[in-house]
Amino acid sequence: MNIAVCVKRVPDTETRIRIAANGREIVPDGVKHVLSPYDEFALEAALQLVEEAGVGEVTLLSHGPEATRESLRSGLALGAHRAVLLRGEPTMDGWATARVLAAELSGEEAGLVLFGVKAVDDDQQQVGPMVARLLGRPCATSVTEMEVGDGVVVCRRAVEGGQEVVEMDLPAVATLTKGKYEPRYASLRGIMMAKRKPLVEKDAAAVEPGLAVEGLEYPPPRPEGRIVGEGVEAVAELVRLLREEAKVL
Amino acid sequence: MREAGAEPGEGSRRMTDVLAVAETKQGVVAGVSREAVTVARSLADPLGGSVHVAVSGAAGDELAQWGADRIFRFGAGGGGAGGPDPFAAALAERIGARGYGAVVFAATSSGRDLAPRVAARLGVPLLADCTAAAVDDGAIVVVRPVFAGKALARVRALAAPALLSIRPNVLPARQAPREASVEALAGAPESPAGYRVVGFEASRGAALDVSEASIVVSGGRGMKGPENWPLLADLRDAIGETAALGASRAVVDAGWRPHAEQVGQTGKTVTPKLYFAIAISGAIQHLAGMRTSGVIVAVNRDADAPIFGVADYGIVGDAFEIVPKLAEAVRELRRG
Numbered sequence: 001m002n003i004a005v006c007v008k009r010v011p012d013t014e015t016r017i018r019i020a021a022n023g024r025e026i027v028p029d030g031v032k033h034v035l036s037p038y039d040e041f042a043l044e045a046a047l048q049l050v051e052e053a054g055v056g057e058v059t060l061l062s063h064g065p066e067a068t069r070e071s072l073r074s075g076l077a078l079g080a081h082r083a084v085l086l087r088g089e090p091t092m093d094g095w096a097t098a099r100v101l102a103a104e105l106s107g108e109e110a111g112l113v114l115f116g117v118k119a120v121d122d123d124q125q126q127v128g129p130m131v132a133r134l135l136g137r138p139c140a141t142s143v144t145e146m147e148v149g150d151g152v153v154v155c156r157r158a159v160e161g162g163q164e165v166v167e168m169d170l171p172a173v174a175t176l177t178k179g180k181y182e183p184r185y186a187s188l189r190g191i192m193m194a195k196r197k198p199l200v201e202k203d204a205a206a207v208e209p210g211l212a213v214e215g216l217e218y219p220p221p222r223p224e225g226r227i228v229g230e231g232v233e234a235v236a237e238l239v240r241l242l243r244e245e246a247k248v249l
Numbered sequence: 250m251r252e253a254g255a256e257p258g259e260g261s262r263r264m265t266d267v268l269a270v271a272e273t274k275q276g277v278v279a280g281v282s283r284e285a286v287t288v289a290r291s292l293a294d295p296l297g298g299s300v301h302v303a304v305s306g307a308a309g310d311e312l313a314q315w316g317a318d319r320i321f322r323f324g325a326g327g328g329g330a331g332g333p334d335p336f337a338a339a340l341a342e343r344i345g346a347r348g349y350g351a352v353v354f355a356a357t358s359s360g361r362d363l364a365p366r367v368a369a370r371l372g373v374p375l376l377a378d379c380t381a382a383a384v385d386d387g388a389i390v391v392v393r394p395v396f397a398g399k400a401l402a403r404v405r406a407l408a409a410p411a412l413l414s415i416r417p418n419v420l421p422a423r424q425a426p427r428e429a430s431v432e433a434l435a436g437a438p439e440s441p442a443g444y445r446v447v448g449f450e451a452s453r454g455a456a457l458d459v460s461e462a463s464i465v466v467s468g469g470r471g472m473k474g475p476e477n478w479p480l481l482a483d484l485r486d487a488i489g490e491t492a493a494l495g496a497s498r499a500v501v502d503a504g505w506r507p508h509a510e511q512v513g514q515t516g517k518t519v520t521p522k523l524y525f526a527i528a529i530s531g532a533i534q535h536l537a538g539m540r541t542s543g544v545i546v547a548v549n550r551d552a553d554a555p556i557f558g559v560a561d562y563g564i565v566g567d568a569f570e571i572v573p574k575l576a577e578a579v580r581e582l583r584r585g
């Protein structure tokens with residue numbers, strides 16, 4: 001079975017975010033980019049499923065600026081077979097992104113299309129189920145573990161209070177969260193091989209966004225905190241403050 | 250209760266009404282649904298419309314207290330063995346047929362599973378996990394955290410209806426009693442194939458999910474090992490049923506606690522009224538998951554730990570000495 005994995009290039013979680021003078025974008029200089037961490041879980045899941053089956057290929061698909069090439073190469077170095085870059089600037093509109101990705105995926109023969117549960121820049125948690133709808137496939141979200149059976153895939157989902165088990169008919173879509181699939185590291189050989197793997201680029205279809213980002217702001221600083229004291233002697237005072245000043249106990 | 254069929258005035262699509270989608274658990278409406286109804290009310294009033302509530306199953310009457318004018322009970326199907334799609338399909342059909350200015354979901358884990366499915370059926374984006382929502386010049390404008398809370402984006406909905414989900418515990422519910430009508434609607438018009446819920450395993454111990462608790466007791470690597478978690482569990486028990494345990498990623502990666510308890514960028518986002526960070530350093534990815542908490546208390550033996558930079562109250566010292574004393578003091582307080 002072939003598997004497609006949708007991956008997004010996002011600022012590294014450690015990166016300091018600086019808002020540009022126009023108040024609508026972030027300053028790009030000095031921002032290190034990575035594959036969104038949840039997309040790495042999705043890629044790892046795809047690699048393990050294909051390795052277990054002994055057949056099939058993993059295709060990476062990303063919609064992003066030209067620099068996304070590097071991110072795709074890093075995914076190829078981990079073991080993906082080929083990559084497709086849909087050049088353009090993705091917006092916060094998940095429905096627009098979903099349409100761009102689905103247009104490419106509808107021609108694919110992938111039995112599974114995998115996503116991260118969320119991209120850690122915009123944190124919209126929506127592109128996966130939206131693409132599923134456009135492709136007319138069932139979709140399980142927040143998946144921690146998958147097993148492919150005869151025409152079906154059984155997924156474990158992280159839900160409030162436990163794990164839900166869902167069986168879907170193939171072809172299907174899933175969004176991955178942390179669970180069984182700890183991302184592997186690239187080997188030197190993987191990095192060398194990645195250079196020769198196919199990376200196809202095309203311009204993304206133009207779509208009208210259904211929302212507009214009007215401005216970015218820094219979150220209000222938290223009110224100045226205070227050290228109540230040192231050691232066990234401070235406990236009584238802390239509890240008093242929580243009770244009388246903060247009124248939360 | 251009457252059957253909602255041919256309603257008076259149903260032919261005219263009023264884009265001024267706002268629909269809140271309520272969530273139920275074992276037949277009881279979740280607390281966050283009141284917050285969703287309050288937000289719906291605050292949008293419907295300036296738009297000049299009324300507030301409708303959609304609920305799956307026979308629940309939700311009490312939402313009239315929080316500002317609902319009409320309550321629609323959808324037939325069985327939602328959240329059942331067919332997963333979220335049957336309810337999503339029924340909702341989308343209703344929203345499409347009736348016309349709404351906005352639809353408000355709760356950004357809980359089930360709300361985040363449901364809302365994008367409704368959005369895709371309506372062909373609009375979802376404004377997810379909002380911390381504020383208002384009407385500006387007739388349009389819905391929201392604020393939502395981006396880049397793991399390092400920035401807040403002000404976003405205007407251009408497509409109609411505006412679909413949004415609200416972050417729990419941020420926008421307080423307000424009483425606004427109404428005489429609401431309760432109407433039954435048929436279930437899903439289609440039963441989407443290919444998705445079957447075949448099992449559920451409750452996670453060990455956790456009665457209350459960390460993202461739903463109003464007080465969270467989180468432990469970090471400084472707790473040294475899983476054998477020391479009874480100390481934190483005892484503090485949680487001293488506080489009571491509204492409290493849940495959380496953990497840093499270092500703790501989860503070490504296998505001391507399940508991932509369901511992880512707070513942070515690759516775990517849960519929590520907004521309790523009180524958050525205890527015990528022996529947690531306060532890495533940026535941890536802060537991403539808890540910095541919008543009401544009050545933050547840090548206990549750390551390193552006075553320079555970054556967690557003190559966001560904490561409202563801190564104690565510098567050894568968690569192994571402080572936590573038992575804290576549990577004792579809370580119990581004393583409870584006894585009055």
Ligand SMILES: Cc1cc2nc3c(=O)[nH]c(=O)nc-3n(C[C@H](O)[C@H](O)[C@H](O)COP(=O)(O)OP(=O)(O)OC[C@H]3O[C@@H](n4cnc5c(N)ncnc54)[C@H](O)[C@@H]3O)c2cc1C
Binds near residue numbers: 500514530
């Ligand atoms: C992509 C990515 C995603 C991540 N996502 C998350 C996430 O979702 N959540 C998350 O938490 N982290 C996340 N991290 C990890 C994060 O960077 C930190 O490594 C992690 O939060 C550290 O956990 P900690 O504070 O428990 O441990 P440490 O940083 O080791 O801190 C332990 C603290 O305990 C204190 N201490 C030690 N002994 C005692 C004692 N006896 N009494 C009192 N204090 C004591 C120490 O002073 C120290 O401050 C992520 C990292 C990356 C790269």
Ligand SMILES: Nc1ncnc2c1ncn2[C@@H]1O[C@H](COP(=O)(O)O)[C@@H](O)[C@H]1O
Binds near residue numbers: 061114116124
């Ligand atoms: N521009 C993009 N290109 C490829 N995949 C994307 C893109 N944006 C989002 N995705 C995928 O959709 C998931 C959820 O993203 P989001 O809905 O934005 O939180 C991500 O984890 C990716 O798998």
